[in-house]
Amino acid sequence: MRLPCDVEIQNRMLPSHGMIKRGRSIRASIVIGRRPLAGNSEGGIFLAICTAKDRDGAKYCLKGNVVKIFGRFVQEGKATIRIHEPAQDVCISKADPLQLKVLLTAVNLAHRDQDLPNVQLSSLVPAKQSQVERPKTNVVIHRRQDYPITTGFPQRMEFLQVNGCSLKKVDSRILKAKHLKRLDLSSNSICEIPGNLDQLTNLSELNFSHNQLQYLPVGLCKSLHLVRTLQCLNISHNHIKHLPFELVNLARLVRLDISHNSLETLPDNFGKLHHLRFLNMSGSDIKFVPSSFSKLRLEELDLSGCDSALFAASRSIDIPDTPKHVPKLVELAGRTVITAKLPFTEGDIPVTLCFYLSPSRWHWCFQGTPISVEGHPYGTFAVPMDLSQIAHTVTSSDFQRRAAPILMKGYFCSYKCQVMFTGGGYAR
Structure with a gap:
């Protein structure tokens, strides 16, 4: 032996x-x-x-x-x-x-x-x-003819970069690299991220930019190991239209690049990414950010090339004086769960209520009361938000917009919440 x-x-x-x-x-x-x-x-x-x-x-x-x-x-x-x-x-x-x-x-x-x-x-x-010889830990491939067909990848590989090789899918042999920490498959033709990336138990950086992705799989966001190890995710320059609510399960994310996609909205619970410090949203069609966005504390925020509708310089706000409808029972139950600080597990509350609370939205008094998906008795509104309260450095293609507020999608949970908004300096 x-x-x-x-x-x-x-x-x-x-x-x-x-x-x-x-x-x-x-x-x-x-x-x-x-x-x-x-x-x-x-x-x-x-x-x-x-x-x-x-x-x-x-x-x-x-x-x-x-x-x-x-x-x-x-x-x-x-x-x-x-x-x-x-x-x-x-x-x-x-x-x-x-x-x-x-x-x-x-x-x-x-x-x-x-x-x-x-x-x-x-x-x-x-x-x-x-x-x-010491085993290779870094593998960089830039040409199709250099891609290993019969030799395989090193067992102790920690960094793999495969660019410009026209890959249609992720090679199953890559998933056997148990020591892999950084995976860069940018500039290929990959249409789908496999759901079994959880096999890479040490992965901290993942780059799928410049591919043909249509969506970010929920399985990736629920991965048992990635939720603990993944710190950098780059899915820029793809065709992604929506991000799943489960994205916030990747709680260790520090750097996220979602630029140059077809995104129009962000998940309502996006602000729960408490470790996020670098966010690139440039070249997107986003018109509103969720109210939980104000919970972020970023070092850098890139909004270059974003739709002008995102900036609130010339937008007016119409706030009705009367509620639209009476709260539903599931909404009242959700408020009770939040107020009593009950754990969101299927063993303590009904499954339907767990599903209802999973994309919990924030309202203007920021007490965490859930809002139903269908709407809220006091409505949904877009209001300006000062970027300087969120990011230390803001990058925009228009210099004047760096100091301009952006539109944030918010909710009023009650008449008292509406009064706090109109009289507390949020409204312009």
Whole structure:
């Protein structure tokens, strides 16, 4: 068997001579095999450590020569084999946990001079150059002919960039890269983001810009792992018309680029992205932002090329004096849940009420009372909102619009809420 890993050799005799030297781990390939004797008879079992400088490998006899095996952190791919002669410690790291367990079991059996029935022993031939090189962690592909067809992707790949290769869909082999942290598939022809991206348990950056996407899948926003790890999402220059309410499940998002799509609205609960700091909405057709938008605290907001209807410089507000209709029972129930601060779980309240509360909208008194999808007794209105209260830096194609307010879609939950709006400085 052959185990690729990082190895550090520590000489235990150095401290007794007043020398303390900490080594450095190097890429190696560990092999267990027999050293052949004269007459083709079988020799003893040895542990060989092959490196790029010594592909023949330093060999250690195992029979009665192992002092102790330290395997407490074997699940993390780490272990130490203490050799009696020479007095050295073989420190192993960055190894596959399953293969490492097999290796340690084989070393223990060889030390006791027992048979190794389930281990295929090597003939201790020199390692190939590819077996002792560090695995590639960054892969960048800009041409179709460079795309791997038969070779596959490196197992420990952390960054993958594939641009201009006319990919129609996401390669299923990419989803097997468990160490992948950054995935850039921009400038292709991908029409759909697969729902099983949850297999990439360490993914923090995702770039699907300049593709043919029609929508952002709900499954991506509900991914068990991505809701904890994803920090940057770029879906710009596509054909997306709507964003799902479940987008706010990606609570760790810091940077979001939704520019140059066909978006006309944002989810009503968009302001729940509390960690969001960089938002690019340039080139969109958005005419209103939801009232929860005022809850954002951004470093940068890009509104370049947005529809002029988004800016409120010349828009008037018509506020009726009387309510439109009496609140529905589900709306009153929703207010009770909010007021009592009940958890939004299906085990505590009816499923229909959970669905009703999921896109909870904010009204002008900002108390969190839910508003029905069909409307509200005191109506829906567009009012100006000062961008300086939301973003530190605002970018716009028109310099004068950087200081201009934008239109925010709000709701009145009661006559008292309407009075707070008209008399509290919100109305212009």
